Amino acid sequence: MEEKWEHPQDTEVLGALDLGGASTQITFQPGVPVEDRNTSVFFRLYGTNYSLYSHSYLCYGQSQALKMLLAALHQASSSAQISHPCYPQGYQENLTVAELYDSPCVRAPSSASPGLVLRVTGTGDPAACGTAVQRLFNFSCGAQWPCGFNGVYQPPVRGQFLAFSGFYHSLHFLNLTGGQSLSLVNATIWQICNSSWEQVQELFPTASRTQLRDACTASSYTLTLLLQGYKFNYTTWPNIHFVQQVANVDVGWTLGCMLNLTNIIPSEPLTAVTELPRNIWIAATVLLAIMLILSFCLLTAMCYQRNSSGYEQL
Ligand SMILES: Nc1ncnc2c1ncn2[C@@H]1O[C@H](COP(=O)(O)OP(=O)(O)O)[C@@H](O)[C@H]1O
Numbered sequence: 539m540e541e542k543w544e545h546p547q548d549t550e551v552l553g554a555l556d557l558g559g560a561s562t563q564i565t566f567q568p569g570v571p572v573e574d575r576n577t578s579v580f581f582r583l584y585g586t587n588y589s590l591y592s593h594s595y596l597c598y599g600q601s602q603a604l605k606m607l608l609a610a611l612h613q614a615s616s617s618a619q620i621s622h623p624c625y626p627q628g629y630q631e632n633l634t635v636a637e638l639y640d641s642p643c644v645r646a647p648s649s650a651s652p653g654l655v656l657r658v659t660g661t662g663d664p665a666a667c668g669t670a671v672q673r674l675f676n677f678s679c680g681a682q683w684p685c686g687f688n689g690v691y692q693p694p695v696r697g698q699f700l701a702f703s704g705f706y707h708s709l710h711f712l713n714l715t716g717g718q719s720l721s722l723v724n725a726t727i728w729q730i731c732n733s734s735w736e737q738v739q740e741l742f743p744t745a746s747r748t749q750l751r752d753a754c755t756a757s758s759y760t761l762t763l764l765l766q767g768y769k770f771n772y773t774t775w776p777n778i779h780f781v782q783q784v785a786n787v788d789v790g791w792t793l794g795c796m797l798n799l800t801n802i803i804p805s806e807p808l809t810a811v812t813e814l815p816r817n818i819w820i821a822a823t824v825l826l827a828i829m830l831i832l833s834f835c836l837l838t839a840m841c842y843q844r845n846s847s848g849y850e851q852l
Pocket of ligand 1: 557558559560561599600601703704705707708790
């Protein structure tokens with residue numbers, strides 16, 4: 539770095555995968571020009587220009603996706619009893635219609651009365667869970683080919699990626715953030731989704747009730763989003779590095795935002811100074827020079843006067 543914030547020319551640009559509570563983002567440097575202007579980003583960081591692909595899917599963050607799944611299961615059941623295939627078998631909870639439909643990502647059916655209490659029962663069924671999670675997405679590309687999901691254009695993923703926030707937390711809980719193979723990840727998620735409420739409590743005695751309830755749903759959602767959503771596969775899976783920190787700093791959208799903003803700070807005042815018209819710049823310099831010369835003359839004259847009046851007194 540030679541004590542300068544410069545981008546070494548031969549280093550690889552890492553992609554970023556962020557799974558927040560409300561939305562998920564993918565950003566990377568594609569191998570082809572970005573065909574859709576809505577998803578192309580030109581970005582200048584410490585003197586280097588980058589042309590990137592980036593898209594944010596609203597409502598596909600972890601919390602909202604899990605809510606969409608529950609709402610879809612409720613609407614499919616058409617009663618106050620909801621069978622949840624991703625919750626552990628034997629798990630039960632009550633929630634009201636108002637609590638379920640409290641976000642813009644889920645639209646309440648007109649027939650649902652807000653005060654109605656819904657009873658959710660886990661069935662711990664990995665195959666049905668996988669199917670229910672996949673139904674949250676529309677995988678057909680339509681005119682936008684190649685695509686991610688919901689008809690959003692996305693070039694094929696390329697290079698190494700850092701996956702953080704919800705991607706990290708959902709897999710870290712199952713000890714799957716250490717470079718495990720995709721087969722092992724699949725098998726572990728299948729196993730947790732096949733477990734009963736008693737079994738998950740025994741497996742993770744210190745975990746909270748919510749963590750235990752959501753372990754299967756969150757990890758299944760993460761895997762579906764990465765494989766079918768963002769189109770990673772067996773070959774590109776090892777290129778995803780699940781991280782919470784890089785060089786002892788928490789990674790997330792706030793760090794990226796800060797880096798982007800701090801890079802802008804020095805360039806703005808400089809632009810303002812160099813954009814002064816040339817003739818005004820010359821006039822100001824000449825005026826300053828004249829004032830300096832006049833001040834010097836005045837000071838000399840005052841000193842001379844004081845000295846000569848002193849001699850007269852003597
Ligand atoms: N320490 C944690 N342990 C387990 N899950 C977490 C932890 N922190 C965040 N999560 C989960 O990861 C998801 C994203 O969290 P976060 O990055 O804080 O969201 P946002 O970007 O919206 O602020 C949330 O759904 C949350 O449940």
